[in-house]
Amino acid sequence: MKRSDSDFFIVIGVFLVAYLIATISDFNEHWLSWASAYSMIGLEDLPIGLSFLSFALGWYAWRRLQDASVSHQQLSETIEKLQTEVEERMLAVEHAQVLSETKNEMLESEYLRNKKLKQVRMMGDALAAAVTLTELQEISVKYLKNIIPDHTVAVLFANKSFKNWGLAGAWGKHKDKVYLNVKLEECQVLQQGKAYIDSSNTQNMLCSNANLTTIKSVACYPIASHEMQYGVLHIRSERLTESLLSREEEQRVIEVCNTIGLHFHNTQLRTELSMASNRDELTGLLNRRGLGSTLKREIQTSQLQGYDVTVAMVDIDHFKQYNDSFGHPEGDKALKFVAETLAKNIRSRDVVARYGGEEFILVLPNTSKLEAYKKLKMLIAKVAEDSESVPECQRTITLSVGIATCPGDQKNEEALIKSADLALYAAKKRGRNCVVAYKAAASTVADPAKVIRTQQID
Numbered sequence: 001m002k003r004s005d006s007d008f009f010i011v012i013g014v015f016l017v018a019y020l021i022a023t024i025s026d027f028n029e030h031w032l033s034w035a036s037a038y039s040m041i042g043l044e045d046l047p048i049g050l051s052f053l054s055f056a057l058g059w060y061a062w063r064r065l066q067d068a069s070v071s072h073q074q075l076s077e078t079i080e081k082l083q084t085e086v087e088e089r090m091l092a093v094e095h096a097q098v099l100s101e102t103k104n105e106m107l108e109s110e111y112l113r114n115k116k117l118k119q120v121r122m123m124g125d126a127l128a129a130a131v132t133l134t135e136l137q138e139i140s141v142k143y144l145k146n147i148i149p150d151h152t153v154a155v156l157f158a159n160k161s162f163k164n165w166g167l168a169g170a171w172g173k174h175k176d177k178v179y180l181n182v183k184l185e186e187c188q189v190l191q192q193g194k195a196y197i198d199s200s201n202t203q204n205m206l207c208s209n210a211n212l213t214t215i216k217s218v219a220c221y222p223i224a225s226h227e228m229q230y231g232v233l234h235i236r237s238e239r240l241t242e243s244l245l246s247r248e249e250e251q252r253v254i255e256v257c258n259t260i261g262l263h264f265h266n267t268q269l270r271t272e273l274s275m276a277s278n279r280d281e282l283t284g285l286l287n288r289r290g291l292g293s294t295l296k297r298e299i300q301t302s303q304l305q306g307y308d309v310t311v312a313m314v315d316i317d318h319f320k321q322y323n324d325s326f327g328h329p330e331g332d333k334a335l336k337f338v339a340e341t342l343a344k345n346i347r348s349r350d351v352v353a354r355y356g357g358e359e360f361i362l363v364l365p366n367t368s369k370l371e372a373y374k375k376l377k378m379l380i381a382k383v384a385e386d387s388e389s390v391p392e393c394q395r396t397i398t399l400s401v402g403i404a405t406c407p408g409d410q411k412n413e414e415a416l417i418k419s420a421d422l423a424l425y426a427a428k429k430r431g432r433n434c435v436v437a438y439k440a441a442a443s444t445v446a447d448p449a450k451v452i453r454t455q456q457i458d
């Protein structure tokens with residue numbers, strides 16, 4: 001209803017109420033008596049005038065009151081509106097804050113995620129460049145530390161025989177409580193070749209790394225490839241938690257472990273291949289190819305350290321006759337016997353190689369010519385003596401040996417071997433079963449054996 005309409009009804013209502021009151025209270029009578037009283041003093045119109053005035057004043061007051069109530073209402077509405085607006089704005093600010101915090105959190109987690117992905121890529125490159133299994137272990141530990149920095153983690157790798165998995169690195173709050181070794185029989189990951197995640201029952205586990213009273217949750221992942229278990233990644237927590245890693249983190253860890261496993265597999269294959277190509281099949285000793293790099297390295301080291309390295313060329317005497325008499329298989333057995341006897345009776349840093357046929361080479365670092373001479377005489381005697389009693393040998397086996405020393409006789413590996421060969425030739429000429437040392441002058445004369453013979457050390 002419009003305001004003018006309500007005013008109209010209010011006026012009519014007031015009039016009716018006034019009329020009713022006037023009727024009930026005999027107002028007419030009073031009015032007539034007031035009118036006659038005032039007419040006596042010449043103011044007969046005053047009551048009616050006053051009535052109109054009071055009515056007008058009443059009307060005016062009523063209107064003001066109404067106006068005031070309307071303004072009050074409008075003011076309340078405006079205040080309410082403003083309050084709503086303020087509340088809405090505050091909500092908007094709060095929302096914006098939450099959004100900005102979420103955005104910051106997202107940016108931070110995105111930054112960390114990218115950082116970890118970068119580490120994964122860098123680890124892949126470093127692993128690809130590694131040559132040995134030891135290098136692979138070191139690289140894996142270094143990068144895994146950056147990829148899983150927020151937990152207690154231990155990385156264990158297999159030893160050569162794949163019987164023990166030893167600790168290669170550990171980090172995090174409880175790293176000191178990690179056991180150094182894990183055996184196949186106590187590790188479900190190694191046995192089954194798949195991840196093991198436990199957040200409740202670790203105290204009943206076989207693994208000594210997990211059944212500590214303080215450990216409540218573990219997550220272990222295999223580092224494997226082609227069914228070979230190269231290592232275990234062990235993550236632990238003192239908290240009982242559904243999952244130590246988020247789904248994304250776990251996926252990343254599994255991929256990283258697979259990558260490390262693959263590199264271990266490739267490197268192991270490479271090592272085996274290179275070992276095979278450097279080894280003599282019959283005796284298991286280094287072959288001529290394997291000897292080349294070893295001798296070169298030993299000569300370089302001896303030059304740096306300033307000591308002698310002596311090379312001995314060893315040849316079985318009358319081996320053709322041995323083969324002819326007892327057959328090639330028996331000849332093989334005798335070759336193996338000589339190889340084993342030589343290998344067993346030298347120092348760990350000495351090297352013995354099969355140079356070809358019935359010829360062997362010994363590399364003796366930090367050994368003078370005289371020391372080598374004595375050593376080789378002892379070896380000849382040992383082979384001869386043992387060959388008389390072992391079933392692998394059909395008769396006494398004697399050896400002839402030529403020795404040459406670096407840097408006294410020669411300074412590079414080829415020349416050194418050639419000199420030892422010349423000395424061996426002299427030993428054969430001398431009647432076999434003996435050691436002859438090379439003398440520099442021998443290589444320049446027609447019959448070096450004659451010169452060398454005069455230089456033999458007896």
Ligand SMILES: Nc1nc2c(ncn2[C@@H]2O[C@H](COP(=O)(O)OP(=O)(O)OP(=O)(O)O)[C@@H](O)[C@H]2O)c(=O)[nH]1
Binds near residue numbers: 282317335
């Ligand atoms: N059973 C066997 N014999 C081999 C092997 N490699 C080389 N031989 C033999 O070794 C013999 C070497 O003979 P020679 O070079 O004539 O020398 P030798 O008979 O030992 O005579 P000297 O060296 O002068 O004492 C040959 O009969 C080869 O067949 C091998 O792997 N197994």
